[in-house]
Amino acid sequence: MMQDQQDNQTIDMMLNMGPQHPSTHGVFRMELRIDGEKIIDVKPHIGYLHRGSEKLSEGEQYHQIITLFDRMDYLANFNNELVYCMAVERLLDMEPSKRTEYIRVILCELNRIASHLLYVGTIGLDAGAMTPALFSFIGRDRIQTLFESISGARMMHNYFKIGGLKQEVPDDFVRMVKDIMPVIRRDIDQTEKLLTFNEIFLSRTKDIGVITAEQAIDYGLTGPCLRGSGINYDVRKSEPYSVYQDFDFDVPVGLDGDCWDRHWVRVKEMHESLRIIEQAIDKLPDGDVASPLGRRLIRPSEGEVYVKAENPRGEIGVYLVSDGTDKPYRLKVRPPSFCNLSAIQLLLQNSWVADSVVILGSLDIVLGEVDR
Amino acid sequence: MANKPDDALEEVSQTTELSPELIQFKTLLESTFIDVELAFVMTDQIPSVVVPKESLHDLCVFLKTNSVYDSKMLSCMAGVDYVDYCQILYILYSVENNCTIGIKCNVEYDCKIQTVSDIWKAADWYEREIHDLYGIEFEGHEDMSPLLLYDGFEGHPGKRDFPFYNYEEY
Amino acid sequence: MIASTGPYFQDAISTLISLLTLFSFLAVTVLSLVWLERKALGRLQLRLGPTRTGPFGLLQPIADAVKLVLKEDIVPNEAEKVIFWVAPIIVVISAFMLWVTIPLTPSIVVQNLENMGLFYVGAVGVIGILGLVLAGWGSANKYGVIGGLRAAAQLISYEIPLIMVFVSIAIVTQTFNLVEIVNLQSPVPFILVLPLGFVLFFVSGLAEVGRTPFDIYFAESEIVGGPFVEYSGAHWAVFFLSEYINTFAIATLTVLLFLGGWSGPFLPSIVWLLIKIYAVILLIFWIRGTLPRLRIDQLMAFAWKVMVPLSFYLVVCCSIYVFYGLPWWALTVMSIFGLGVVGVIIYQYITAPARKVAEVRERLRLLQMSQEE
Structure with missing residues (x-):
């Protein structure tokens, strides 16, 4: 009997997923230890896209670092530029004009919608549905075309400057944004209605990858991943930055902390972003958007700041130490994807191989930001 | 620049008045950690404490379980190289009380520091990252294998003396 | 001498011609x-699809085929060479063999196996699984192995309801002859008689x-x-080919067994069939x-908890129908009853998360209301 049992014992299989894999959302690698179709253990490996952005910014002048921030979370460029500009502005103790702030908020919220639309598409692909991805790119493309007409680039805009914007928005900016709003709303509905309440999608995502509120806080999850677990924490509400206190919007929260709740939170967030844009475009004040600093070299006095903001993926923090020269002494980014991804070991244990990609997709990581 | 935190500390205590949040923070911690040498500074708008590395772990446990600073979330962990020593900044956040506090700990490069990954799971990857970039050893951390760098990378790219260019590529 | 071998010779020639015709028909x-x-x-997906190759992109498949054939055929170092080469051939041969007995009209068929047409289709259809498992195993890739084993589990599980549907049709029609089965459907196609069978x-x-x-x-x-993860070039194209041939075969069998085959007014029968x-x-x-996509455990649960019991139920229904000589609508009623039962089961099973979501949303709404108060 004992002999039989020993003979029948199987060994676990190591399955290497990534860095070249269609569903790891970039160059992420997981070493899965699987027993049949069940995942027993997972060892994540990151760093394949480590470009040393933090180190590089110690060798660049303050103006030049904005481009590095564009390339961290490459799906939410405006949001990243905003948090860096806010950090330097706080260091310089200056405030940009109201018009600048409003345009920044409008662009950031549009960028949030674009990022979440891409997420809806990719979670569909991870679950095996190919159509939502193509639907979502229609809406995302419209937003990117708008961005192109404003900043000249579809991604990597380099449009926000310290204390202002690179240039005034086009004359028909208000009309363009107002025109695009109903179209985007329709695109969002079209994309997510195909997926959100689809029975197969529900059975693939509901009660999969559950993380409780306590665990989520312990792992430092933020953004939709934390709100999916039922914690109402949004930096835009808890510590309003820029002009977010002027707007009336809700923070959608989930309850169970599973993949579907994270998905649902993101879908609802897109509608809230539209609400913010609507209010902002109505209130858009006149004024100057040029930075009072111009192209002058920036030499902030010695000091340190920690600024945080709400990115589509969660709370981004920038810790900036200045030693009085024209380059930062140290710049540290608290990347939301990095923290969200660190919970992958907990989430994947005892799940199915097929669920691993869905769970990873529901965390919505951007490897450019995880590795920096 | 090398002894900047001390200068800043003096400046704060001499010239400016302590903000109410910092006073509250100071009173609470000084009454609890009587025989520990603590210094209090503002990091931007965040009340922070500079703590010797021996009592870091106890302080973290205290701040996590304390009812006033219910710091359940380790929001950020950053290492800063001040040539002689490395300063590690912990930014703690309480979702319920919506308050942020900072802990600073100065570590000499040949010393070890206690891990806080048993208090907050989030510290796991942050500590590995700091180990990669600055070479600080964290005592009690389960797995100190390189996170961002590849296996066998030599040097610590976070340090100030690490060159930007002209180092050997893998 | 020629005279004595004549009939065999003619037979061989005609078979060869019909096989070649079949091959070119399937390729097209x-x-x-x-x-x-x-x-x-x-x-x-709100896009155009291929447009650049010929009118309406009609030449796109040819461009695809040329690209695939011209690509380098890579064999992994660790692969089991023989198995790696043989596996796609097994798959494609089984796909072609299926077509030997499938009739497109009463006259257009390579060889109508009069006593075992349906039996042959069920038997040959299983061979392809072997090829998939071998492909996964032979390519020495873990993804391939997982895929091959999944294929074995999935295809064998779903083979059972498929064969049970064949059995129930054979019970109702008392024949295995595919042409005969189609001819029997001239007044009432079997989709009306056996709606459950059609769904299964x-x-x-x-x-x-x-x-x-x-x-x-x-x-x-x-x-x-x-299983296809390590295949490239022409070998992958062979898998691709067999996949589409199989899709076409399943569609054809659905039409032949349930939708009345080639029967229809005005137009020629082959046009109706197509x-x-x-x-x-x-x-x-x-x-x-x-x-x-479903997950593997959901798929297997669906096969063994829903499809297999229902297919046995269908066989029992058909036996009762034949034994007591009931009118055909009695079978429809029994079949629809089974379909209703399975509908409820699937609805319960598949909407469990949806119901939970609705409940959760309701709780959330109440929570918000209480907070507002």
């Missing part, structure tokens, strides 16, 4: 299916050819193509454009 069909799938999916056959057919939502054994997002087949194929493509 596969090309048309590739084009149709690209176009249909493109339209479903179509769903397990989808699983047999691995179309969405059952494309689990080559799920691109998880195991990157499963219209019906392509309608079924478009349905398959539509499903592919709409649904996500």
Whole structure:
């Protein structure tokens, strides 16, 4: 009997997923230890896209670092530029004009919608549905075309400057944004209605990858991943930055902390972003958007700041130490994807191989930001 | 620049008045950690404490379980190289009380520091990252294998003396 | 001498010609299916599909084929060479063998096996599984192995309801002859007599050819193509070919067994058949454009808890019908009853998360209301 049992014992299989894999959302690698179709253990490996952005910014002048921030979370460029500009502005103790702030908020919220639309598409692909991805790119493309007409680039805009914007928005900016709003709303509905309440999608995502509120806080999850677990924490509400206190919007929260709740939170967030844009475009004040600093070299006095903001993926923090020269002494980014991804070991244990990609997709990581 | 935190500390205590949040923070911690040498500074708008590395772990446990600073979330962990020593900044956040506090700990490069990954799971990857970039050893951390760098990378790219260019590529 | 070998010689020649005709017909069909799938999916996804190769992109499948054949055929170092080469051949041969007895009209058929047509289709259809498992194993890739084992589990499970549907049709019609089965449907197609059989056959057919939502054994997002992960160039093209031939075969069998085959007014019979087949194929493509993929455990649970019991129920119904000589609508009633039962089961099973979501939303709404107060 004992002999039989020993003979029948199987060994676990190591399955290497990534860095070249269609569903790891970039160059992420997981070493899965699987027993049949069940995942027993997972060892994540990151760093394949480590470009040393933090180190590089110690060798660049303050103006030049904005481009590095564009390339961290490459799906939410405006949001990243905003948090860096806010950090330097706080260091310089200056405030940009109201018009600048409003345009920044409008662009950031549009960028949030674009990022979440891409997420809806990719979670569909991870679950095996190919159509939502193509639907979502229609809406995302419209937003990117708008961005192109404003900043000249579809991604990597380099449009926000310290204390202002690179240039005034086009004359028909208000009309363009107002025109695009109903179209985007329709695109969002079209994309997510195909997926959100689809029975197969529900059975693939509901009660999969559950993380409780306590665990989520312990792992430092933020953004939709934390709100999916039922914690109402949004930096835009808890510590309003820029002009977010002027707007009336809700923070959608989930309850169970599973993949579907994270998905649902993101879908609802897109509608809230539209609400913010609507209010902002109505209130858009006149004024100057040029930075009072111009192209002058920036030499902030010695000091340190920690600024945080709400990115589509969660709370981004920038810790900036200045030693009085024209380059930062140290710049540290608290990347939301990095923290969200660190919970992958907990989430994947005892799940199915097929669920691993869905769970990873529901965390919505951007490897450019995880590795920096 | 090398002894900047001390200068800043003096400046704060001499010239400016302590903000109410910092006073509250100071009173609470000084009454609890009587025989520990603590210094209090503002990091931007965040009340922070500079703590010797021996009592870091106890302080973290205290701040996590304390009812006033219910710091359940380790929001950020950053290492800063001040040539002689490395300063590690912990930014703690309480979702319920919506308050942020900072802990600073100065570590000499040949010393070890206690891990806080048993208090907050989030510290796991942050500590590995700091180990990669600055070479600080964290005592009690389960797995100190390189996170961002590849296996066998030599040097610590976070340090100030690490060159930007002209180092050997893998 | 020639006179004595004449009939055999003629037989051999005619068989050879008909096999060649079948081969070219299937090749053209596969090309048309590739084009149709690209176009249909493109339209479903609000894009154009191929447009640059010829009018309406009609030459796209040829461009695809040329690209595939000209690509380098890579064999992994660790692969078991013989198995690696043989596996695609097994798959494609079984796909072609299936077609030997499938009639397109009473006269257009290579060899109508009068006493065992349906039996032969059921038997030959299983061979392809072997090829998939061997492909996964032989390519010495873990994704391939997982895919191959998934294929074995999935295809064998769904083989049972498929064969049980064949059995019930054989019980009702008292024949295995495919031409005879089609002819018996001239007043009432079997979809009206056996609606349950149609659903069972179509769903397990989808699983047999691995179309969405059952494309689990080559799920691109998880195991990157499963058994095919190491194949490239012409060998991959062979798998591709057999996949489309199988899709076409399942659509054809659905039409022959349930939709009245080639019978229809005005138009020639072959046109009717092709219209019906392509309608079924478009349905398959539509499903592919709409649904996500199931998970392997959900798939197996669906097979063994829903499909297999229902197929046995269908066989029992058919036996009762034949034994007591009931009118045909009695079978419809029994069949619809079974379909209703399965409908409720599937509804309960599949909407459990949806109901939970609704409940959760309701709780959330109440919570918000209480907070506002």
